[in-house]
Amino acid sequence: MxxxxxxxxxxxxxxxxxxxxxxxxxxxxxxxxxxxxxxxxxxxxxxxxxxxxxxxxxxxxxxxxxxxxxxxxxxxxxxxxxxxxxxxxxxxxxxxxxxxxxxxxxxxxxxxxxxxxxxxxxxxxxxxxxxxxxYTDPLTQTHNRTAFNDTLMREMKRANRCEQHLSLIFVDIDHFKWINDEHGHDCGDLALASVAGWVKDSVRGSDIVFRYGGEEFVILLIDTNQEAAAIIAERVRLGIESHTIAYGMAVLNITASLGISTLTGNDTMDSLIKRADSAMYKAKSLGRNRVCLG
The missing domain is CATH 3.30.450.40 (GAF domain)
Known part of the structure; x- marks a missing residue:
């Protein structure tokens, strides 16, 4: 007892x-x-x-x-x-x-x-x-951009010191402008908060989710190589795709495009972020609702 x-x-x-x-x-x-x-x-x-x-x-x-x-x-x-x-x-x-x-x-x-x-x-x-x-984004209850910058700098130093992997996943909601234009910003806010919850439900306890800006989120994967990051990214993508949002009389199916980068020996913060961001835009250009490696 x-x-x-x-x-x-x-x-x-x-x-x-x-x-x-x-x-x-x-x-x-x-x-x-x-x-x-x-x-x-x-x-x-x-x-x-x-x-x-x-x-x-x-x-x-x-x-x-x-x-x-x-x-x-x-x-x-x-x-x-x-x-x-x-x-x-x-x-x-x-x-x-x-x-x-x-x-x-x-x-x-x-x-x-x-x-x-x-x-x-x-x-x-x-x-x-x-x-x-x-350090918290009030709408999505994820960490904000300031928290991301501070955490990424710290974790890059730790990963290099301990010779461990580190990966990023950029997540961008598809057709978010259309959601705002067609259904209004209240619906857009509901979509952002919902996606944030679905992302947090799809990742591991050690993963950290940030709102990077607008409709874009970043997931920081500690001690995670590219192969494992791709598995998590696909789980996140499916988690978003499998949900719908009911707003007024409308039912919205939401998807997202995801890009991955994994830390290399020459990486700076900017280069690691840029690779994940570029991979995410590649996913957009290939038709959206997919995962691409950077």
């Missing part, structure tokens, strides 16, 4: 200030936690700082809002769990384990020290929520 997490909430700055004044150890932890806004780093710093006071063999931090599940160490028989929140804002759950039972005084001390962690976690939450908003 899963052990229910204790709930630790800080409801005011006064209670936080009172808890941090217990001893100098709190100040040491609080100072260290001001150095980062990354959840995993915050949890690691906190657990390293309390290791002498509250020895533990493993930690687990889960934050569903950001799809985080961070684990470290060897799981022990006994555990203590805390669901962290401040002013009704959920900040995730922290679980510590070890081979011996946690004593009452240790748990009391841990709960006091956890108050040092709550506000840094809230700051990290606000920071990452702002990033999500800045």
């Amino acid at each position: 899963k052990e229910k997490a204790a709930e630790l909430a800080v409801v005011s700055n006064k209670s936080f200030e009172a808890s941090t004044a217990v001893n100098l150890h709190h100040y040491d932890i609080s100072s260290a936690l001001q150095t980062t806004l990354e959840f995993n780093e915050l949890i690691s710093i906190f657990c390293n700082k309390i290791q002498v006071t509250i020895p533990h063999n493993s930690l687990e931090y889960v934050n569903p809002e950001f799809d985080l599940a961070f684990k470290r160490g060897i799981i022990g028989r006994h555990s203590c769990s805390y669901s962290l929140k401040v002013e009704d804002q959920q900040l995730g759950e922290l679980k510590l384990t070890r081979s011996q039972r946690f004593g009452k005084e240790e748990l009391k001390m841990l709960e006091s020290l956890l108050c040092c962690l709550i506000y840094p976690l809230r700051n990290a939450t606000l920071f990452h929520q702002a990033l999500q908003m800045a």
Whole structure:
């Protein structure tokens, strides 16, 4: 049976200030936690700082809002769990384990020290929520062009460093101008949002979907060669083709043209993008609703 997490909430700055004044150890932890806004780093710093006071063999931090599940160490028989929140804002759950039972005084001390962690976690939450908003296209709920540029640069460096494959798929909705002209921009928006959902349903969990602009999407395929990218692209194409949109009295069959490029040793961001874009236009010129390699 899963052990229910204790709930630790800080409801005011006064209670936080009172808890941090217990001893100098709190100040040491609080100072260290001001150095980062990354959840995993915050949890690691906190657990390293309390290791002498509250020895533990493993930690687990889960934050569903950001799809985080961070684990470290060897799981022990006994555990203590805390669901962290401040002013009704959920900040995730922290679980510590070890081979011996946690004593009452240790748990009391841990709960006091956890108050040092709550506000840094809230700051990290606000920071990452702002990033999500800045990197998300509001209509399609995919990542936007800014996010694509930043992510592609990072993943190209990683792929070259680790000698791994990296592929792009450009997806362009066929006859999108006709949809807007014939049925209006509300219908066009419905088509964009629908296609985005169908694309996300067709790709793997590790693939990242971006709205590149207008009616064009890009899928970033990490550690994926051209052959595997072609299989995924065909699955995406079929996924779009197999759906219809009902708008007013009209039923619309939507298709898309797709182009693929795979990272080579000489590629820049521009050259990798240009090859995928050119392959997509080749698919258009060959009759649309198909996949072409670049």
